[in-house]
Amino acid sequence: MAATPWVLLDALAEHALQHSNIELYQLHLEHAEGLAKAVDGGHLAPKAYFASEYNRQLIQAGKADYIPISLSDIPRLFRKGEQRIDVALIQVAPPDRHGICSLGISVEATRAACEVADIVIAHINPQMPRTHGDAFIHLNQIDIAYEQDLPLPEHSPSVLNQINRRIGEQIATLIDDGDCLQMGIGDIPDATLACLGQHQHLGIHTEMFSDGVIELCERGVIDNSRKRKHAGKLVTGFVLGSKKLYDFVDDNSAVVFLDIEYINSIETICRNPNMVSINSALQVDLSGQICADSLGTHIYSGVGGQLDFVMGANLSDHGRSILAFPSTAGGGQYSRIVPVLALGSGVVTPRGSVHYVVTEYGTANLRGKSLRERSRALINIAHPDFRETLEKQAYEYWHVRG
Structure with missing residues (x-):
């Protein structure tokens, strides 16, 4: 969603050109257009729990796949090991003085993915809001971190007809x-x-x-x-x-x-x-x-x-x-x-x-x-x-x- 780690996805798309059939499990993605080249070449194989603008045509063309599943079932899929997660790519707010980051504006199934992934790679973004609840993740749970200050994707309020x-x-x-x-x-x-x-x-x-x-x-x-x-x-x-x-x-x-x-x-x-x-x-x-x-x-x-x-x-x-x-x-x-x-x-x-x-x-x-x-x-x-x-x-x- 708005916490899509698109900087990491762009890097993934570039490095994926050296590999083939890397499975990319995802919810709705924002700013994911950079994945298209790697998908077209068969380097990335996206599997979407939720389709968005970037991959609707890819799914229809058979270059990406769609998984029909209720949103509440996705964390269970991860936690029960029914879907293995090798690497979780996430975006977080900077750590506080205790070393605790925040998943910010998108906790949904990301928390569960972080719990089971072998490796967690995080884009630390100073513009990510610090939110409460289940959003907290300690720096010691993050294996690799990359910091860059970037604006978040925005959707303007509706103009009602x-x-x-x-x-x-x-x-x-x-x-x-x-x-x-x-x-x-x-x-x-x-x-x-x-x-x-x-x-x-x-x-x-x-x-x-x-x-x-x-x-x-x-x-x-x-x-x-x-x-x-x-x-x-x-x-x-x-x-x-x-x-x-x-x-x-x-x-x-x-x-x-x-x-x-x-x-x-x-x-x-x-x-x-x-x-x-x-x-x-x-x-x-x-x-x-x-x-x-x-x-x-x-x-x-x-x-x-x-x-x-x-x-x-x-x-x-x-x-x-x-x-x-x-x-x-x-x-x-x-x-x-x-x-x-x-x-x-x-x-x-x-x-x-x-x-x-x-x-x-x-x-x-x-x-x-x-x-x-x-x-x-x-x-x-x-x-x-x-x-x-x-x-x-x-x-x-x-x-x-x-």
Whole structure:
């Protein structure tokens, strides 16, 4: 993520030209374009738990591979020895007077990789924020260190359009005072947070967050006071956003970065009452199946923590899970609500676990609903241009009338 050790990756790409088939396991990478030459030559063999801009085409071309797995399972994969890690490449904040560095803005599965790796190589970056929680790593756990002062990758806050604002407004009606929220990065989370200014005592337990949270924390809307797990603390695994966000988490003891195996554990998530998960989708079919990692067989992102939080929110006292997305894609050419998922699509969240589905046209509550009831509810929140066709397809595929 934003803590991608791209300086080390650039060096790896250069030195890999002397070797072949070096397996590179990775989550989402920033500034990883320098790997392309080594990948093309067969020197590096990337295996992605999460695809990003640099490797989507490589995966599609068969030059890189994709591992579909829930984010919470990756640390277990390392710790159980199911995936051997010879070398961990990381980026850290400089050591304090006790020799303790910080993993900074991205703890997620990095901590687990460091625990099991034979060799840990670290880029020590003075611009990396020093964060609390499970982020600490002592210098004696680092075998090789390279220090260079470099800016971190930034993602600017979303510029919200009318569609995303309407989706945010719809989601906000499902959120009550005192709820504990999980949400990610992007237009819909930002639009939702922008609509929560009148709420009180909200909490955050999430795998990641971005800039939209800052203002609500500063205004006291998010105070984490009603949480049962880590009361008073904002819990996350990583952050990605602007420098303002990185300054916000720097040495902020109210924000704790924890191991993603723990954060995304269904058992941990459901311990907070009124847990609300907010995630997105690329497609949903009329039975409620959610595709979130691919466009047919074209891998777009990853499984991530969506199902972990959907299940955890569903098991939480008065919890709710929300899947939200614009009704169309491709500039309005395609409906995201479809009769059946595109061939090869990955079902990230099965239909039996889906609760609320939200578009700019409304909210469909699928919990406890039959296939026919689901079809009708989803067609009602599809873009009007596609509803007539969807009604015909609902009868053809699901025997649903009207």
